[in-house]
Amino acid sequence: MSTTPPRPRAGRTPNRPALRRSAAARAAGNPEARQRTRPFLRRSEERFRQLAENIGAVFWLTDLRDGRVVYLSPAYERLWGLDRQALLADYRAWADVVHPEDRARVAAAFQRDAQAGRFDEEYRIVTPTGAVHWLRDRGFPTLVGAGPAHRIAGIAEDITDRRRREERIAGLQALTAALAGAVTAEQVGAVIVERGGALLGAEIAVLARLSGDGREFVTLRMTGYPPEVAADLRRIPVARPLVMSEAVRRGEPVFVETGAERAARYPSRATAGAAAAAPLLVDGRLIGALGLGFAGDRTFTDEDRDAARTIAALGAQALERARLYDVAREASAAAEGAEARYRGLFDGAADAILVADGAGRYIDANPAALALLGYPRDALLGRSVADVLVAADGADLVVDPPTLDGPAGEAAAESPAARAGVQVVRRGDGSLVEVEARAAVLDAPGGTVHWTALRDVAERRQTEDALRRQAVLLDHAGDAIFAWDWDGTVTFWNQGAETLYGFPREAAVGRLSHDLLQTRHPDGRERFLATLARDGTWEGELEQVRRDGTPIVVETRHVLVREGDRAYVIEANRDVTARRALAQLQEDFLASASHDLRNPLGVIKTQAQLLRRRLRGGGPVDPARFAEGVGRVETQADKIAELIDELVDVARLRAGQPVDIEREPFDLVALTRQVVDEYRRTSTRHPIRIEAPVAALIGVWDRRRMDRVLANLLTNAIKYSPDGGEIDVRITVDDGPNGGWANLAVQDHGVGIPAADLPHVFERFRRGANVGGISGAGIGLAGARRIVEQQGGTITVESTERHGSTFTVRLPRDLDLA
Template identity: 30%
Template sequence: MRRQSKSGLNKSKQNLRRRINEPNWLKDEMEADFLSAVLETAGMLVIVLDCEGRIVRFNRACEQITQYSFEEVRGQHFWDIFLIPEEIEPVKAVFHSLRSGHFPNQFENFWLTKDGERRLITWNNTALLGTDGSVQWIIGIGVDVTERMRAEEALKESEERFAGIVSHAREAIISVDESQRIILFNEQAEKIFGYSAEEVIGKPLDILIPPRFTKSHREHIREFSASPISGRGMNERGDIYGIRKDGREFPAEASISKVELRSGKLFTVMLRDITERKQAEERLREQATLLDRAKDAILVRDLSDTVLFWSKGAERLYGWTSDEAVGKNIRELLYTKGDPPPFEQAHKVLAEKGEWMGELRQMTKDGKELTVESRWTLVRNDKGEPKSILVINTDITEKKKLEAQFLRAQRMESIGTLAGGIAHDLNNVLSPILMSIRMLQMRFTDESSQRLLATLRASAERGARMVSQVLSFARGAEGERIAVQPRHLIREIVKILKDTLPKTIDIRFSLPDNLWAVAGDPTQLYQVLMNLCVNARDAMPQGGRLTIETENAYIDETYARMHLDAKPGRFVVITVSDTGVGIPPHIIDKIFEPFFTTKGQGEGTGLGLSTVMGIVRGHGGFINAYSEVGKGTQFKVYLPAIESTEMAQRQEEQGDLPVGHGELILVVDDEEAILEITRGTLEAFGYNVLTASDGTEAVALYAQNKDKIQVVLVDMMMPYMDGPSTIRALQKLNPKVKIIAASGLAANGKAVEAIGAAVKIFLSKPYTADKLLTALAGILKPRPRDGRPTLDG
């Protein structure tokens, strides 16, 4: 329920009283209707009682709070329905006081709802007099303060809980104000320092610090107070010491935090006496002197993996000096890439058996990887309780390398033998085929036969090259990298596809003359494109359209942030798209995993797309997949272009990107990352931006800002309310709305044509910042065009 201020309550009460005191109040139906309207629309509880305490009016707010309707309570004494037993008599006393003329007054009591819940109500009560001066009506105007009461109780409980935690904490907890005077001193602090809380509250913190450290401590507090950080380990500046009531100093470990309060800054120190630990460390150092000459790395760490001792052998092996290592966590020193799998298991075995031995992979100070044979022993104190871990590590890195080399040599020898045998057999198969083709070309001279034989010969020769590639792989050699013009490769693939694919599949391709070259292995790139085309064929069992398109693209920082595998630079983009069955959203992230396939038993190995991914990444590129069930799939292969003077010149000719002048753009997309990056890009280039994560939110925002929004950028594929539906809704609000449609599927470019002239441009995802900015500039500063432009990303 909405709450009113005290002044609001008084004002409403006065208005109601004035209106009710007018002549003929409640004497005719019109006046009764007026009062009913006032009561029902009041934002607070309003109840009117007669002189006997019977309910004569009961507004909607009362009904909502109590769950009783007015008809249920009309004419009944309100204390019989709403009051808890222990408050009936006090409330009756207030009622009689009002009836006797002692008004107005304020009162607070509980009301019982219909389901038995207690609600705390604060009342402003008054009485209305009849013409004879006697009290005729008692009016109560109330506010439900139950939630405030509960909040106060929760705060009190929280404070009590906090006090309990502070009181029984294992660390000394000391809080000081900005003048460094103590305002909190818990029980553990009393035990450590020997003072009672009463002795130190209000005293300066200096009484707990040795005199030789007070100046540096004050400087530290001043610096920390002015810094933006809220917490710090005080031991970062070296060892710290406290001083007990009896004058004895002791080493301590402490951290400090600060909070901003209305009264100023509050500083809290959590401190632990580490006297026993320091003494134990000293004993260990004395004992360890005897171990420094050992070749193995010998170290001791506590149960939380903090290094207590670091031998000379450890210094030689890892490169960290003892001063650098002691006090650090062993995980930070030796496992910068995360704990090795055996680490946690080793702790469990150590706790159960008291010792553990096994191999671990570790890192030296300079980042070199080591393999060590590690032996752990649990050290116990006089009571038999675990207190530290003795570790002896032996470097076996070279030994493991030799073992790996031997195993690799055996494996590669086996693969080489197998590959050699396969290559021999395959070459025996291919040789007569190649020789026969030449004879067949001489015998069958008609154009159709020559074309088929030429295709057969090209395929056989490529098979021979693939056999050679298998041998190269088995011997550990990489594919040859040469300058490759993708146009030639694609023309050859299209020729084969037209001869081999079903006639129900329409093959289209686009090869611009200015396409950049790439550095790659032609056979591997051929394999990539053939794999994608074969997958497209399998996705269109009833026929469809297979399209291969190429373009030059410059990937900017904006696009690279949107796609993890992308890097800024010049790329040749090869797009293979189909109009097949599409890939369901729940499996599209798995399609590049080895052995993942949606084909039936014996129809696919699940290695095709994982091979494609490996080859593309091996060429320094990346690949993106977009799909919509029932509409088709699109793969975009990005391959780094070879640098040339022509490319650099073209980049220079692009000039500065167009900028906005404060125009308001509405961006609609269900991908949060795309919304944020698009917003950042547009705002960086002078636009104001509103964002919506779905069509419903977009329509609501546009309705509120219709006169301000100049262009709407709409994703075509969104849940709930998709792009086309959103565009139609926007057109109803404003038939002249200017829209840029965007989608990862080129097929959606056809879909927007049916929507009308509102869609000015179709952007193919992923789009770069320059294409988005160019599209906006084209809409906001239109030029004569033939048809609707399309900007491919």
């Protein structure tokens, strides 16, 4: 009997599973056929076992008739953590490992779906170690012949990572949605700590923002600490050794996976397990940190690290939104307060003030205006400007009513400078009064408004007469002396004021002094006026601006003079700009010098104490270690000597005297490599490269001072590249007499120098306007230039702000002096 299956007819595709079942059925009833198929079956079974036993998933085979597991691949022991022989002996052991919350569902699904020929479920198992894994378990019927299936072949895959990713994504989406409703910093802290900490499985979570000076963390929310510990963590110094502090200093997340490593890195904290922290950054600006603590050790996966960064970024953005919300709320409150203050000042002003709209009709007037014009408020508001203002004999109107909305009004709106002059006003009873008027056209939210202030001329002329009698004496005073009314209008301006500020008398009188000079008071103008009104005098320093835009500092004395109902102020000022700037620069220089001297002195003191203890110990003295300690003292003493020499040079430069140049032949390339090697040890974030086309470059220069010049250039390159970056040092030589010229260039990629500061960068005590937050005395480059120039060389700089600087020293080799 042939076991060869019949050929399919042309044009039809054979049903291969049916053919295999047919062949198997015939072989089952034919011993000869069985004999022939055994090798094939053995090879097939061998290939199946090789496949099943080498894949990561678990392959299983169950007999539906009695529930036995007839085959189980070795991956079961790795994934389940159990001996597969136990399951082969008792199939019921499979259900014991299924998570209790999933056990009933999975058992029912297997009973239901297996009979239907398909099984596909996702569930959890709990291994003997307590680890929880998610599985996708699929089963398919195996058919032999044409009868019903009595076995199910299945494959179980570990989908834990996928489910965790899905859960984490869902958690991040929920956290984002919760942050959308958080409008205060405290609400943001609650969402990040409670939801974000749980998302990463942390037992401890802290969200803190930096204080205004950046020295402390101000905790917004924390969880996981007992109350007595939490109370101590409301404000945390950034200098304290914590994982959050390190994240802030580095500007990037920090992950510590073991308690031992955590204890070693942060010894001030009693720690038990892993920790992580991420900085809170908004447009590159550091505003705080997120800290996480774990009960035990933990390996942080890439997904864990990305999630921590994402949660920190979401927290930073939410805190920034909360800050902007607070700013908007404060701005609204400030606007309401400003309106109240405006009404108080407007209604309380001694001068008559009128406000008209673009159509030339009055919309507001203060009590002084109603009294001067003799109108009730309701009768004046809505009245035309032309009904009130009348030109004086032969004079133009200060405010021309017919042209308020025409070209004159438009031109005035473009420049809100006040116009002043003598004006005649018509009172409500028809009488005319001569007044001094000041007017301006201003842009307001509701449109253009026209502001006019009126003052009785008779009172002003009395004041002018009184001041004029004193003018001759005051004009001869060396200080700037001027007078202004309580509202700030200048009424007197002496020659000293003209000299100091650059404004002639006619340009100053009638202007508001604080606007003219852009005066900045230490505690604000309102507090200054309150103090002056209370005490009658005020002395101190003010910041003002000359006519050419130069800012100055003046030493001032204000005296309040009261004459009846009128009050005015006499202000006497002396320019102390240079004196104050010199004092500040000298203070900065002394602070920097004392700091530089203190470091080596501290090392010398430490070494001396160490050597003394060794000598007092009474035991044998190790000559090598003793010599090493003495050598360190000598090294630090040399550094002090170099600093003192540098201070002596600075003193000579300040006195306009040259420094003593001590020339000797030496190799500039070797010196450069030596100095660069020293600086490479000071910063890991600033790789320093040397480009030198020649192995040696001999010249006759002052070796010690060239060492100082190069050290100053490298110090500046590192200091003014706060974000790190490469520093390039290039040495080249130009041909010429006596060996030609040596060129030494130092290039960084740091903050650069503003264009306005480039011409002054080599001047004493001058620094770039963009480096106020970086310490320095402003003397290093000035000293470097004098040292280079005294050796016949030049030092130049090329720089673009925010793109770095290149300083180039060019020296004649002067080999004939060797």
